[in-house]
Amino acid sequence: VSPRVRSSLFLKILLVFLGAFTSIIVYASVSYWYFDWERQRLSVQTTAINYAQFILEELGHPPDSSRAREVSEQLEIGVRIEGPGVDWASSQSFPTFDEVNLPEYEGMAMSRAGLTPSLGLSADVIHEDYRYLLALQAGGMAPGSSNTSEDIADVLFMMILLACVYLLTRRLLQPVRVLSDGVEQLRSGQLEVEMETRRTDELGRLVVSFNEMARTVRERIKARDQLLLDVSHEIRSPLTRMRVALEMTEDSKAKQSIIQDIEETEAMISELLETERLESEHGGLEYAPTDLS
Structure with a gap:
């Protein structure tokens, strides 16, 4: 094959x-x-x-x-x-x-x-x-035989019938092609993919299930990002208080180590917040041509 x-x-x-x-x-x-x-x-x-x-x-x-x-x-x-x-x-x-x-x-x-x-x-x-x-x-043929015109007509009829069967099958299985394109888009990271269908058969229900799955994935990713954002905001206040308290203590190796850990944590939080801002509707980068001459 x-x-x-x-x-x-x-x-x-x-x-x-x-x-x-x-x-x-x-x-x-x-x-x-x-x-x-x-x-x-x-x-x-x-x-x-x-x-x-x-x-x-x-x-x-x-x-x-x-x-x-x-x-x-x-x-x-x-x-x-x-x-x-x-x-x-x-x-x-x-x-x-x-x-x-x-x-x-x-x-x-x-x-x-x-x-x-x-x-x-x-x-x-x-x-x-x-x-x-x-x-x-005159002009007889053996029983069961047919003439050339009848043979040609039979062949044409079978070819037309096969073509109709192929076109009908292709139309019936069109949701499979749509699903294939949708899965490819989802795999490439396009989480907003949404496929339309008016079919109510098994393939139509499969398309609806795929849309619901994609919607669930988007909602869960959004919930995860929101959770990280909320946690980042909540952690910033304790870190600030810890930093202020450390400034009032005597200098030591332990103090410097804790301050370094706090700075690393604040850097990670800032990175998370900046990433969320760039991915938001109004916080993304806008590209525009600029004349540098």
Whole structure:
């Protein structure tokens, strides 16, 4: 699996839909060929045999070549007749019996019928001493097959269907992309991130939960900063009193050490207060161009 597929939820879902759709198509095709082929074949053969019997009645018995030509031209069919004293075909290019492979018809002995690419709907029947090969309808195809235009239409339909599925899936999973952007902003320190959604499903609730989480983080950080600020203010007064009291004592190493500790503590408090002032709404630095020439 390529890295792009592993890192893209949209592509994974599309592949799942594609696999499911392909499986359905394969299953439907196999079922159609398995359950419907025999029924279609028998239906086509029955139609061909019934039509052939009608033609045989028109040809008469024994068959006459002039009558056969008349029937062939009138009905626009191909005819070949073999029998005692007769070996006739409606055209010189009309195939022989050996050149045409038709499946046997179980409903009539010594009869074959079906569809062939060259002759279309055809029948090969034996009536008394004569054998007839009849091309009843040209342009036929085997049962279950389809023409090129139908195949192209099916492919286009499947492509359009897959495109619609992809676009719909992308729209349904749009909150995932929004969440990804929001998490990236939060990770970079943009605590004021807030994502909008009108969805009420699971992904919509996930966006709402993320907004609540970001809001909670902001409030806790603000509470922490406020606590540090309050503590800093409260500590300054005792430190000042301690410093005044120390000024009234005699100089010693202990006094200097305590004064140094007080100064370090005051420096840290001043740094905290200055940081809070700079981060406040009206206390931040404002950058402006200045002409130094």
